[in-house]
Each structure stands twice: as C-alpha cells, then as structure tokens.
Amino acid sequence: MTETLLPVPDGIARAARLLAAGELVAFPTETVYGLGGDARDGRAVAGIFAAKGRPSFNPLIVHVPDLAAARRLADFPEPALRLAAAFWPGPLTLVLPLRNGAGLSPLVSAGLPSVALRVPAHPVAQALLTAFGGPLAAPSANPSGRVSPTRAAHVLAGLEGRIAAVINGGACAVGLESTIIGFGGIGLNGGPTLLRPGGLPAEAIEECLGQPLGRPAPDPHRPTAPGQLDSHYAPAAALRLEAAEPDKGEIWLAFGPAAPGAALNLSPTGDLVEAAANLFHYLREADRLVGPAGRIAVSPVPDHGLGRAINDRLRRAAAPRG
Numbered sequence: 001m002t003e004t005l006l007p008v009p010d011g012i013a014r015a016a017r018l019l020a021a022g023e024l025v026a027f028p029t030e031t032v033y034g035l036g037g038d039a040r041d042g043r044a045v046a047g048i049f050a051a052k053g054r055p056s057f058n059p060l061i062v063h064v065p066d067l068a069a070a071r072r073l074a075d076f077p078e079p080a081l082r083l084a085a086a087f088w089p090g091p092l093t094l095v096l097p098l099r100n101g102a103g104l105s106p107l108v109s110a111g112l113p114s115v116a117l118r119v120p121a122h123p124v125a126q127a128l129l130t131a132f133g134g135p136l137a138a139p140s141a142n143p144s145g146r147v148s149p150t151r152a153a154h155v156l157a158g159l160e161g162r163i164a165a166v167i168n169g170g171a172c173a174v175g176l177e178s179t180i181i182g183f184g185g186i187g188l189n190g191g192p193t194l195l196r197p198g199g200l201p202a203e204a205i206e207e208c209l210g211q212p213l214g215r216p217a218p219d220p221h222r223p224t225a226p227g228q229l230d231s232h233y234a235p236a237a238a239l240r241l242e243a244a245e246p247d248k249g250e251i252w253l254a255f256g257p258a259a260p261g262a263a264l265n266l267s268p269t270g271d272l273v274e275a276a277a278n279l280f281h282y283l284r285e286a287d288r289l290v291g292p293a294g295r296i297a298v299s300p301v302p303d304h305g306l307g308r309a310i311n312d313r314l315r316r317a318a319a320p321r322g
Contacts, residue, residue: 002156003165007124011167016131018164019044024051026141026155027128028169029120031091031177031199032148032280033155034063034138035163036128042105045137049107051162054144059110060137061093061118061178065129070094070117073102073135079192079209080183086208089121091174091199095182108137118178124169140177141166147235147283147317150175154284174199175277176309181205181213197309199276235283236292239318243297250297251290253282259299263289266299272306279310283317 005011007028015025022044024037035052037044039062048060064070067084074096076084083092098104098115109115120126129136140148141155141163149155152168159166179198183191193214194202206212237251246252254262256270264282266275286296298314301307 002160002163004152004156005165005167007127007167007169012124012127012131015128015165015167016133019128019132019136022047023164024048024162025128025164026149026152026159026166027125027138028152028167028172029063029122029125029138030172031120031174032150032172033141033152033166034061034120034125034136035141035155035159036063036136036138038132039104039108039135039137042107045105045107048137048139051159052139052142052144054139057110058144059112059114059116060108060139061116062104062108063118063120063125063129063136063138065126066119069135070119072099073104074099074115074117077183080181083181083192083205083208084119087200087205088119089126090119091121091176091178092205093118093178093180093196093198095180095195097183104135105137114182116180122169122172124167128167145234147233147287148177148280150277150280154281157284171277171281173277175279175281176306176313179205179309197312199306199309201305202308203305233280233283233313233317234319235287235296235317237287237290237294237296239314240295240297241314241318242300244299246297247295250295251286253286253296253298255299255301262299266301266310270302272302272310275301276306276310279313 026035037048095116142149142158150172152166155166176199179200180196182193182195252262254265266278301310
C-alpha cells in the first residue's frame with residue numbers, strides 16, 4: 001500500500017527515511033509530481049523504471065537543491081551557468097557532460113556521457129532534497145507514456161501499490177514538465193539546443209543567452225533527454241487535434257472564448273499560462289468523461305511561448321501507439 005504523507009516536517013522526514021532505505025517517493029514540484037529515488041542507488045533507480053514501466057534507454061532527470069550541488073555532478077559551460085543563474089530554481093533542466101566520479105547510477109543517464117539536472121522551485125521539493133541530503137532521480141510519477149500527474153490523486157491512480165509513498169502538496173502551479181536544454185556536445189554542434197519545450201518559454205531562454213537555440217530532430221529510439229519518445233503523455237482515449245468543434249461522440253477540450261458548449265476549456269480567456277496548468281488534469285478529466293474507447297477533440301492552441309510546449313505534449317499524446 002502506498003502511504004500518503006502531508007507536506008509537514010514529520011511527513012518530509014518520513015519521506016527522506018524511505019528514500020534513504022532505497023524506496024520510491026512521489027513528491028510535488030512546480031511542474032508535475034516527480035517519482036523520486038536515490039540517484040546514486042542502482043536498485044532504487046531500477047525500481048523507478050520498473051514502477052513506471054519505462055524503457056531503460058530513456059534517461060532520467062536528477063533533482064538537486066542548488067547550483068553548487070549540480071556542479072558536483074556535471075561540467076557547466078558558461079552559457080549553462082548563465083541560464084542556471086537566471087532560471088534556477090525553476091522549470092528548466094540542463095543536459096550537461098557528466099563529471100568523472102559524480103557517483104550517480106549509470107541507469108540515470110541510460111549509458112550516455114551526460115546527465116539531466118534540475119533545481120526545483122517547489123518548497124516541498126526543496127524541503128525533501130534538504131532532508132534527504134542527496135540527488136534524486138525523479139521522472140514524472142505516472143506509468144510511462146501516460147498523462148503526467150499534477151495532483152497526488154493522479155499519482156495514486158497510476159502507481160498505487162507500486163511505490164512507498166506520495167507527499168500530497170496540492171496542485172502543481174506550472175502543470176507542464178520542465179524545458180530541457182542540451183550543452184557540451186549534447187546540443188547541436190555543442191551549442192545550446194532545445195531538447196524538449198516545457199514550462200519555461202524558449203523565447204525567455206534565447207533572450208537570456210542572446211542567441212537562438214538549436215532545434216534538432218530527436219531520435220525516438222535513442223533519446224538524449226526525457227520526454228522525446230514519439231508517443232507520450234497519452235490518455236486512454238484517442239485525440240483529434242486542431243478541432244474547431246467536436247464530432248458526434250467526441251468530448252471537446254477547448255481553448256479560448258469561442259467554444260460554446262465545450263465540456264472542458266483549457267483557458268476560456270485564451271491565457272497560455274492557465275492552459276498549461278490545466279492541460280494534464282483536463283486530459284485526465286476528458287478521458288474519464290469519454291471512456292477508453294472514446295475520442296477527445298482538442299481546439300487549436302497558439303504555437304508560441306508556452307503554447308509550443310502545450311502543442312508538443314498534445315502531438316505526442318495523439319501519436320500512434322505501439
């Protein structure tokens with residue numbers, strides 16, 4: 001049975017003890033709930049892959065409390081330091097060359113010479129990292145390929161009985177996974193490269209760097225960062241994108257004011273921040289309303305700012321499933 005812990009000192013301490021014993025604990029971040037395990041413990045990391053049903057060639061994000069802890073694990077080129085100073089803690093993951101002697105399980109990086117690092121902003125995540133005192137490998141706390149969790153109830157719906165505990169920290173404010181930027185040979189020609197759009201708009205990153213990001217086509221059979229598989233973030237029901245209105249028998253997941261009668265609306269005012277925060281929860285709600293044999297019609301979402309990340313998740317959710 002999976003324990004539900006409160007985000008109070010006793011609950012955080014209990015979670016840290018479980019992690020130290022090699023158990024798995026889900027916890028809230030500002031993006032989505034993460035499934036945490038000791039990133040130095042191969043058995044714990046293998047347990048993450050097993051609990052999620054995640055392919056072992058798909059690398060994991062390692063969460064640390066601050067830049068100093070991150071620099072003990074990876075080599076930071078100057079542009080990466082600039083991004084860390086500007087956007088950490090926050091919804092940004094940097095894929096960087098792994099340092100010799102970092103002490104991480106090789107399973108974390110899926111055998112690659114790089115590691116994905118993030119400093120979360122959520123106070124519960126920060127408290128847990130401090131109490132645990134080490135790096136936590138933490139992909140989203142859901143079965144692999146399914147909709148990411150933004151509430152503790154979502155975690156339990158997918159992983160009840162497979163993990164030791166979940167800390168109930170309420171709804172996640174951002175609601176989309178972190179933006180991932182690659183550096184040091186991981187990126188295009190060694191420069192900063194957008195590996196996954198996410199909760200930090202690419203435009204803000206480019207403004208900070210003073211240069212455009214590379215945007216290579218990822219190989220879904222050999223991802224260099226999490227969230228690059230073709231089919232991902234998927235509800236049980238099929239999705240039809242760019243739908244001006246629903247067909248008969250479809251649930252309409254709308255965006256913006258021109259959607260009378262929509263069952264769900266990501267943002268009636270057309271606010272991309274609100275839409276991002278609602279996306280995964282509303283995909284789950286639409287799935288519940290229509291059932292696994294049904295269809296979800298999704299309105300067009302503007303493809304700029306956070307809209308790029310929303311559309312990335314929707315395209316992967318609608319992709320053919322193996």
